[in-house]
Amino acid sequence: MHFLPEKLDDYVVNHSQQEPQILKELSRETWQKVLNPRMLSGAYQGRLLSILSKLINPKHILEIGTYTGYSALCLAEGLQKEGTIITLDKNEELETLQNKYFEKSGYRNQIVQKVGNALEIIPTISEKFDLVFIDADKSNYSNYFHLIIDKMKPGGIILSDNVLWSGKVIKELDPKDNDTKELLAYNTLLNTDDRIETVLLPIRDGLTISRVKQ
Numbered sequence: 001m002h003f004l005p006e007k008l009d010d011y012v013v014n015h016s017q018q019e020p021q022i023l024k025e026l027s028r029e030t031w032q033k034v035l036n037p038r039m040l041s042g043a044y045q046g047r048l049l050s051i052l053s054k055l056i057n058p059k060h061i062l063e064i065g066t067y068t069g070y071s072a073l074c075l076a077e078g079l080q081k082e083g084t085i086i087t088l089d090k091n092e093e094l095e096t097l098q099n100k101y102f103e104k105s106g107y108r109n110q111i112v113q114k115v116g117n118a119l120e121i122i123p124t125i126s127e128k129f130d131l132v133f134i135d136a137d138k139s140n141y142s143n144y145f146h147l148i149i150d151k152m153k154p155g156g157i158i159l160s161d162n163v164l165w166s167g168k169v170i171k172e173l174d175p176k177d178n179d180t181k182e183l184l185a186y187n188t189l190l191n192t193d194d195r196i197e198t199v200l201l202p203i204r205d206g207l208t209i210s211r212v213k214q
Contacts (some may be wrong), residue, residue: 004200012044015049019043023070026101029067034097038068041135041161046074049133049159053078056157058130058173059190061085064118064144065136069098075133076107084110086125088118088136122147129153135161138179141186149195154214158196163187164206 004012023046031037041049053061053075059082062073066089076085077204085107094113097163102108115122118136132148134141141160152158163169168180169187190198190210198210 005062012193016044017047019046021103022101023073024086026068026070026073026139029097030070034068034094041071041072041074041121042204043172045161045207046070048187048203048207049074050077052157052159053131056131058128059083062125062132062151064122064128064132064134064148066098066113067091068094068095068134069101071133071135072098072111073101073105073107075131076105079107079110084112084127085179086112086114086127088114088116088121088126090115090117113149117118119143119147121153125151130155131159133161138162138165138186139182140187141182145186145189149212152212155210156212158208158210158212160190160210162205162207163200163208164189164202168207169206186208 004117027040030040049071054077057078057080058079061079063072063075063085066072066087072085072087079085084092095113098113102111109212119140129151130153132152134144155162163183163185165180169184190196190208196212198208200208
């Protein structure tokens with residue numbers, strides 16, 4: 001979803017840092033071999049994730065929704081030298097492709113993959129996080145938030161993807177559209193929970209930055 005005229009959007013992308021070669025290769029292979037390749041963060045948003053991670057310089061990152069590993073590698077660019085990123089996904093069939101690029105990236109020893117239901121895995125994690133990226137099934141966004149909020153360090157950042165949901169959040173709601181219904185509730189939650197401060201950015205399909213108050 002683009003909010004700017006195409007030429008202006010192209011200008012923005014062309015005057016932002018370009019993605020590393022390894023991510024170009026991962027993107028190409030994802031589009032060639034994997035269903036729903038539009039789920040990739042993409043070059044522009046990937047550079048945004050990278051620079052946010054570098055600004056935060058996190059020791060511990062949690063990613064909910066690995067897909068083929070593109071966003072995990074972008075976030076890993078900002079990790080502290082001894083830092084780790086735990087990335088969760090329910091699709092075990094993507095592990096081989098993820099590992100191929102994790103091995104090539106130089107971040108292999110800092111990435112911990114967990115396969116299964118994130119709602120069951122998150123309560124078993126003991127780490128406190130500097131940065132969390134939520135980009136999984138939209139129907140559970142609020143559930144993920146409630147599970148991770150007490151695992152955030154003061155000043156920690158929660159990034160939530162697809163919060164504009166192709167503009168459906170401002171259209172008449174289909175009673176059967178549970179994903180949009182949940183995103184509407186989630187966006188309200190982020191904007192009203194007094195433990196965090198939130199800004200929703202109209203970037204691609206919407207990216208929310210929430211900071212845990214100190």
